[in-house]
Amino acid sequence: DGGITQSPKYLFRKEGQNVTLSCEQNLNHDAMYWYRQDPGQGLRLIYYSQIVNDFQKGDIAEGYSVSREKKESFPLTVTSAQKNPTAFYLCASSRAGGPGYEQYFGPGTRLTVT
Amino acid sequence: GENVEQHPSTLSVQEGDSAVIKCTYSDSASNYFPWYKQELGKGPQLIIDIRSNVGEKKDQRIAVTLNKTAKHFSLHITETQPEDSAVYFCAAPILTGGGNKLTFGTGTQLKVEL
Numbered sequence: 093d094g095g096i097t098q099s100p101k102y103l104f105r106k107e108g109q110n111v112t113l114s115c116e117q118n119l120n121h122d123a124m125y126w127y128r129q130d131p132g133q134g135l136r137l138i139y140y141s142q143i144v145n146d147f148q149k150g151d152i153a154e155g156y157s158v159s160r161e162k163k164e165s166f167p168l169t170v171t172s173a174q175k176n177p178t179a180f181y182l183c184a185s186s187r188a189g190g191p192g193y194e195q196y197f198g199p200g201t202r203l204t205v206t
Numbered sequence: 207g208e209n210v211e212q213h214p215s216t217l218s219v220q221e222g223d224s225a226v227i228k229c230t231y232s233d234s235a236s237n238y239f240p241w242y243k244q245e246l247g248k249g250p251q252l253i254i255d256i257r258s259n260v261g262e263k264k265d266q267r268i269a270v271t272l273n274k275t276a277k278h279f280s281l282h283i284t285e286t287q288p289e290d291s292a293v294y295f296c297a298a299p300i301l302t303g304g305g306n307k308l309t310f311g312t313g314t315q316l317k318v319e320l
Contacts, residue, residue, distance in 0.1 A: 134313055
């Protein structure tokens with residue numbers, strides 16, 4: 093089955109700790125994205141990558157970091173600098189980085205920081 | 207940048223009735239408008255999209271209409287069924303800065319009652 097996997101589904105961390113969320117895709121897509129979802133709000137773009145070894149900040153990149161060393165993988169690190177990290181995090185991918193290509197979403201990771 | 211507004215935030219209909227969700231966008235150059243359905247605890251899934259060269263697109267019980275002059279687009283679901291209950295998001299492309307970035311509406315919680 094082709095698709096996007098995110099692990100783990102639920103993640104709990106103490107305040108002040110960095111945490112890395114995993115995102116893997118086997119769709120052979122060039123572009124990958126990270127979104128944050130909070131109750132009552134739409135999806136907000138954190139980072140995106142149009143191609144391997146390249147990524148750009150989205151609307152809310154502060155306190156987050158990413159890497160794109162492999163086409164299949166786009167891990168997101170939530171650092172201790174992120175003031176309000178508790179949220180539902182969604183990873184997505186698309187065939188190309190240009191406009192108008194469908195974005196396919198993973199099942200998400202719910203991060204709780206206490 | 208692009209700004210997308212979505213209404214209503216919640217919508218309750220009787221099974222078999224129609225449901226309409228409306229979105230407006232700000233960038234007149236936008237040319238691709240996807241609609242996503244998100245079931246509880248899952249990632250969003252594309253259900254239909256429309257490009258700016260057509261005014262309407264249908265897929266079985268789902269249709270999307272686009273009014274470029276007024277800069278709004280709508281999702282229409284006919285003969286609603288309980289499995290249509292979910293959160294629906296509209297989106298529009300962010301054309302500045304390159305890439306396949308989307309800005310999402312804040313979502314509509316649709317409840318189909320028996």
